[in-house]
Amino acid sequence: MISIKNLHAEVEGNKILKGLNLEVKAGEVHAIMGPNGSGKSTLASVLAGNEAYEVTEGTVDFDGADLLDLDVDERAKEGMFLAFQYPVEIPGVSNINFLKAALNEKRAHQGLEPIKAKDFLALVQEKSELVELAGKLKNRSVNEGFSGGEKKRNEIFQMAMLDPKFAILDETDSGLDIDALKVVSHGVNSMRSTERAFLVITHYQRLLDYIVPDFVHVLYNGKIIKTGPKELALELEEKGYDWLIEETV
């Protein structure tokens, strides 16, 4: 699905990613953990195409396409999705209208007709129920006035609407209470399939009880310094990162 080779990226002259390699196959769930500032969100931003980050070296193959050569929206149309660590509030832009526009642009890209109004509303209903946001989206601007938990659920709602093939969840669990965590996890799990892959960035092993990963990676100082099975998360939670960092140094 996605193959990242020797990825180097910088922001405002600071080198953040320093030769990152990662391979994710269809059907897999990969978790990325790592200390604050290690470059997890930078990786997510670079993959989604945020222009504030400059890729200085490396390649990313996304199902045969040269990902780094695509514009942000083209990546999304090809099936990339990023659930933001900090979802953006956009006053004046309607949640529903914007999502309809996004969905229809994607459909046009796939050579499909715009979705019928009735079908769209049914889809909104179904997917918003999935993350228990039903009724909270009408006549609202994107994320405006949403609580932290609602914003995270809105990210998952959008993911469910857009049906991506590769989704990056950047700390979607941070700050969620246990009920919201279950809701979000349920949303993600219901989308797991052999055709889809997830990259789940988190600080907490707890999430991985709900969204069980195939692999756990540790990102430190712009590189993946350790990869292991889901049990690695437990070990990290117990021992912290220092032992690993010492090992690498």
Add this chain to the structure above:
Amino acid sequence: MSVAILVEKKEKFLQALEANFGAPDLLSVTEGLDFPTRRAEKWKYTRVNAISKEAWQMGAGVLDNLDSYNPFPELDAVSIYLVNGQVAYLSEELPEGLTIESEHDQEGALIRKNIFTALNYALNPISLKISAAKNQIIVKPVHIIFVNSGELTSAQTRVRLVAEQSSFLHVMESFVSADSAKKWVSHVNESDVQANAKLTISKWQALGEKGYMMTHEFSQQEVDSTYTSNVVTKNGTWTRNDSWSDLNGKNGECNLNGIYQPTGKEHVDNTTTVDHKVAHCESNELYKGVIYDASTGVFNGKVFVRPDAQLTNAFQQNSNIVMTENGTMNSKPELEIYADDVKCSHGSTTGQFDDIALFYLMARGIARENAKLMLVNAFFQEVLDEMKVKEYEESLIVH
């Protein structure tokens, strides 16, 4: 420039107008009034050179296919067409309580405001007077379409509005070009809003390439009245909108709303003066602009709260997005308060485009241009909600 050169320049400018418009002695009409220079506070960022150097002439008052120039053909309105400043068409059937007449007048409240207003009265002795009679609610808007055409033509137009006691009137003025020749439109509005009346004047400015447009808008309000002025500067090489709003009666409400979106090297200047002369009045100003390319925007907003104007509410906001490094916005909100028990606020923001919001929208699959449009629409929506002119919303908000 030396005084002698300035005088010479003014004389040359006036001589051409006298000859081409058959106007009387313009030197005495404009005595004591000179071209504004950048030393004048209100003209610091706006130069009139491109106008003062030309020999302007009167354009022909007829044009084929007038309808085709109406920017809002679907609008159900009482329509009036002026071609190069001359009435070319007027709806025959007028709703009860509405009168529209041509009036011979060469005097008015704005006559000595500046050289351009003085010339407006001198070059065109006829104004259009639109009145709503006492207690009459004129449901249909009056839509005046000013079509301009011809090289170096100038239209000097004047519309007087009278909303008699407890009446309601909405007048829309649309300024358009029939060609891309250099032209200068100088327009005056004088409005009387009588007790408990509501008058709205909405301007749509779309003179396009080589269009030079000035508007001078004066309103005086009596007790319990509401005056709303909306102006959308859609396009035009150079635009200057000046307004003077006097609140003369208690419980008056004055609303000024503006939208501008200059591109290329266009220049748009909104200069407002709101004068709270008596107590218990409210004024609301909301101007928003998106400055594209190498264009410039100017906002000068002056609010006076006179010693007698206790319990005034005066609100003024100017917000701008400058899209490129070459764009410029000069914003100067200003309050002069001489009463003590008042609520006044003014704010001015000029910022760049919100790149994080743009990234968010694009990351959902929305193409860059569409995402930008969405964000610009969202930015203008607040003003459009104030203006409540459906046609403006439909024209500006492209889905």
